[in-house]
Amino acid sequence: MGIKSMVKAFVAVKTIEKIDFWVNQGRIPRLFSRPFAMFSLFSKRIQYSVKNDVLSGLTVALALVPEAVAFAFVAGVDPLVGLYAAFMVGLLTSIFGGRPGMISGATGAMAVVMVALVAQHGVEYLFAAVVLTGVIQMLAGILRLGMFIRMVPYPVMLGFVNGLAIVIFLAQLGQFKVINAEGIRVWMSGATLYWMLGMVFLTMLIIHYLPKLTRAIPASLVAIVAVTGLVILLDIPIPNVIDYVRGESGDPTATLAGGLPTFAIPAVPLTMETFKIILPYALILAAVGLIESLLTMSLIDEITETRGNGNRECLGQGIANFTTGLFGGMGGCAMIGQSMINIKSGGRGRLSGITAAIALLLFILIGSRWIEMVPLAALVGVMFMVVLGTFEWASLRMITKVQKSEIFIIVLVSGITVIADLAIAVIIGVIVSALVFAWKGAKRIDAKTEINTTGSKIYHLSGPVFFGSIHNFQDIFSPAEDPDDVIVDFMDARVYDHSGIEALDKLADRYQRRGKTLHYRHLSQECKGLLHKAGDLVEVNLIEDPDYKVANPSLSVNP
Structure with missing residues (x-):
């Protein structure tokens, strides 16, 4: 490199550092500094590893497949609609979002809101609602509403985390069901159940003990590859990803293979009547998506001892959903399970989420037959370890050490998260916390x-x-x-x-x-x-x- 090139590079770096300083001091609005913010990915302040991010992203991509397919079935749409959403939402939030290392995609919390809309008006109205959801979320970012996540009390956060851990655990139990001769989904039994439990346990053992030997490769990735190879080599009779897809769809020829998502404006009438139909769903989807994303961001902030940008995350989620709705995706938000897999596997930078999204697209385009061979037991084992790592076991020891009102709030939020909805649980938790605070303050x-x-x-x-x-x-x-x-x-x-x-x-x-x-x-x-x-x-x-x-x-x- 010549002297002039070195001088230019030095001046460029110093200019970016100065702009970043001015932004932090409030002398330049962050909206205008957005192009420079991406350079912080390579800042010395961030412990960034290309190898860790790439390997962690590959691990996350494998875990995304059954989740995206499952939530597509929950919403009543084709599996590719869920996979496209996982790809586009994951990619765009990794680039534009405010929390490096956080994984986004199609989620159950948003899928359950979509069911009624799809059933009554069809999938095109869903795409239109997702586009409007993106607009609402971008407005939330521009209006700096992400700062309100700081108002969520700690007991509500604990309830949110514990509730989601329980939800993730219960969701995995569905993998222990198979289709019988009558076409009915029933619980596994006999040798199939024993092999399934054995492979799940083996996966968890590898994830637990491998880091004690080496951290060069993510333990979750090693566990998935090892268990998949063992199942194929020994011809162990347990279901794999394609068995699950065909069982849920009822189509014995179903596959995960597909092409690139294509741009298409939702085929709905551009009338006020359409707007009235999709607006209530868009508002709920936007609220659910932002609440889950911002709370997941706060959890990752605590684990990594870094600080994400809530307003930028709102903007990133909005951009992702707006784009996804125009490319035939069902929309999504942050996924706490996959985010925990990423963080535990060493993924810290934006490259981990980008890798996961691109790998997922490659699975759809050219690698579907390999992904379809992955046994569900390996993915269930990974998610069980996520459950163990996500649940705040310390909250159980707090029962006799903190006020009864705080324990009540933790249990309340956890319970509502499991039986109802995340957004409802958090809103009720904040209201109850405020009432408790007011009652104590009044005395x-x-x-x-x-x-x-x-x-x-x-x-x-x-x-x-x-x-x-x-x-x-x-x-x-x-x-x-x-x-x-x-x-x-x-x-x-x-x-x-x-x-x-x-x-x-x-x-x-x-x-x-x-x-x-x-x-x-x-x-x-x-x-x-x-x-x-x-x-x-x-x-x-x-x-x-x-x-x-x-x-x-x-x-x-x-x-």
């Missing part, structure tokens, strides 16, 4: 009283004044028994909402009716802002301690 309001040298009674208030504590706040005071001049000191208290402001106004009215004067002292600036905004709706007397000298005449109204 923390208290006051100490004293009579000063001028005969005024001073209430030294402590605790939050908000909608949940206003009744306890009112009960603290005794207007009938208090002297003519009363001071309420808010040095150790805060007013948080308009309900609190109304409580101040009503308390002042109680003293006014008795011809007594009530003063409020040391109100926070936020509270003064609320009072100023309320204007003539609220009349109170404000005084300040002489040492503070920050009296605000515009906020003082004599009764």
Whole structure:
């Protein structure tokens, strides 16, 4: 390399580093810095390994196949619709998303929402709904709604993780069923069941013990290849991927082979009636997809001790679903199971997700006959290890060490995740957590009283004044028994909402009716802002301690 080339390369790197610094300082909007953000993939700050990402991506691709097929059947569409979604969503979120190393694809949480739409209006309406879902998710990213994931309490996160682990486990149990002579799906028995359990156990042993010997190759990939070779070599009578596909579809000639996804605008009428049909589904799909993706991102952040970008992830998910709907895919979001496989196998960069997506496409185009030979036992064993690694076993030890309300929230969210829906579980968990917080906050309001040298009674208030504590706040005071001049000191208290402001106004009215004067002292600036905004709706007397000298005449109204 010549001197000029070296200088140009050095200047380019320094320019990108400077732009990245300006973005972090808020001097350049991140929207305009998007082209430069991809260079962070190769930053020294990220522990990045091409070999680990490629091998991990191949492992994930193998695990994606039965999941994508299964969720396509759940949604009532062709298996290739699920496989195309897994490819396109996985590829685009890996490139544009905000969490390197996270795997996205067709998911059960979104598939269950699609069933009714497909059954009533057909698959073309599904594609249109997925396109609209992408638009909604992109708007969420532009409006920076990804930041609200920080509001999810830790007990809700634990419930989410434990619930998904249980869901993944229960989903694998379906692989222990076979089609009998009458065409009915029944549980395995006899030699087939014993061989299936044995191969599952062997897969789990390899994944558990191989890393103790070497980490050069992902243990999950070695386990899948080894068990597949053993089953083929010994001709062990257990079902493989193609057996599952043909059993679910009822077509003995079904195959995973297919061509490239093709661009096609959904064949639906471009009318307001169509918009009214797909909008409710698109809103639910967008919410479910973002909640699952952002919570999975938070989990990976914790495991890798890095920080993803929630707003960029919303944008990436939106781009992926918008594109997928135009190429005949069913849409998707982050997959916690495959993401955990990727992270545990050493995948950290965007290349791992890109590799998984491209490998999946190659399976469809030229390698379907090899993938169809993979025994389900190997994939079930991998997913069982994901379950063991995902479930927060520490939460069981917390039962006697934390408050009962937090244990209730964990169990509640886990249960709803299993029996209903992830989005519903998280929303209910956040609401219950907020109510518990409000209940506890309402009981923390208290006051100490004293009579000063001028005969005024001073209430030294402590605790939050908000909608949940206003009744306890009112009960603290005794207007009938208090002297003519009363001071309420808010040095150790805060007013948080308009309900609190109304409580101040009503308390002042109680003293006014008795011809007594009530003063409020040391109100926070936020509270003064609320009072100023309320204007003539609220009349109170404000005084300040002489040492503070920050009296605000515009906020003082004599009764």
